[in-house]
Amino acid sequence: MAENEKLRLDRLLNHMGLGTRKEIKKLIKAKQVMVNGELAMDPxxxxxxxxxxxxxxxxxxxxxxxxxxxxNKPQDVLSATEDASDKVVIDLLDPTYHSFNPFPVGRLDKDTEGLLLLTNNGKLAHQLLSPKKHVPKTYYALVQGLVTEEDVAAFARGVELDDGYRTLPGQLKIIRSAPQSEIELTIYEGKYHQVKRMFEAVGKRVIYLKRLSMGPLVLDNNLKPGEYRELTDEEIALLQEAKTRHSVQ
Structure with a gap:
């Protein structure tokens, strides 16, 4: 908001989560609101x-x-603002944030954990989700099957999904190659169930998935599933920078 833009007092206080318009009028009538050192009498x-x-x-x-x-989105919670039957990420937030009308930037599958950004800045969200930006997203996964260097090479070329779409090149890092492998994967787009479908394309199955980062934003290891915090000024600045950059992929 520009410095010379004006807002109604009751609208501003409502936006800040201090009550409904009716409740704010009562606060003002009770002489509980001051503006520039003077009692505010008009909502x-x-x-x-x-x-x-x-x-x-x-x-x-x-x-x-x-x-x-x-x-840190937990499993069994939808990346949505509302749902008729399932719990959604907004339900995890303190009610004081609800007046800002935050929404998830992108989505994680119901059974996927990890980093999810919530904001009410639609312009920033649009830029981060734009296919043209190729914002990198890194995931940790447990994979049923022996992940090999052949898979690393295949992902680096891009793999063909079940609908015929060929993905952009991705960086697959093997943490542990075993009948149940551990990996990290960085991709630059967000197709439906993409990580799971990429492994299906090489004959393997993802059994656990967690997003670790999105662009410059890295999941805080101190956040347990279901916990959240506000971004720091530095993190917000990094996101603002990321939205203006194009990947060299």
């Missing part, structure tokens, strides 16, 4: 969010237009 007062000093019940309110959350 429709137009203010400059980037400049004006706002206090509610003695607490300073720092206006934010966007939020950025890093979630």
């Amino acid at each position: 429709g007062l137009h203010i400059f969010p980037q400049r004006d000093h706002i206090e509610v019940q003695g607490e300073v309110i720092e206006y934010r237009e966007y939020i950025y959350l890093m979630l």
Whole structure:
């Protein structure tokens, strides 16, 4: 939001999760809201969010237009904002974030864990998800089957999926080659069930999948499945840089 843009006071406080419009009107009527050191008497007062000093019940309110959350998505939770029957990632968030209307940037399968970015910055999300950007995504997987150097070479060329689509080249790293192998895989697109389908194309089956990174954003190892935190200023800056870059793939 530009510094000279105005917002209604009740809309701003609602956006910041301080209550419904009706509840905010009651706060103002009860003389609990100050703007620039003076009591606010009008819910429709137009203010400059980037400049004006706002206090509610003695607490300073720092206006934010966007939020950025890093979630370690657990299994059995949908990468969606709502669903009629299943739990969704928004259900994991504290209600104070709901007023920002965050949404997941991209999706992880229901049975996949790991890094998921949630934000209300639609422009950033669009740029990170654009097929033209080829934003890298790295996954850890347990694979049923012996993963070999032949598979590494095949993934580096791109493999043909079951629908005839040939993937972009991916970087497959073997952590442990065994009847149940451990790998890391970096891909540059986000086709439906892509990692699973890539291994199916070489005769193997993914039995556990976790996303470790997306572009410059790396999953915080301190976050247990279902836990989340706000991005740091440095992480947000890295994402803003990433959205303007094209891969050299």
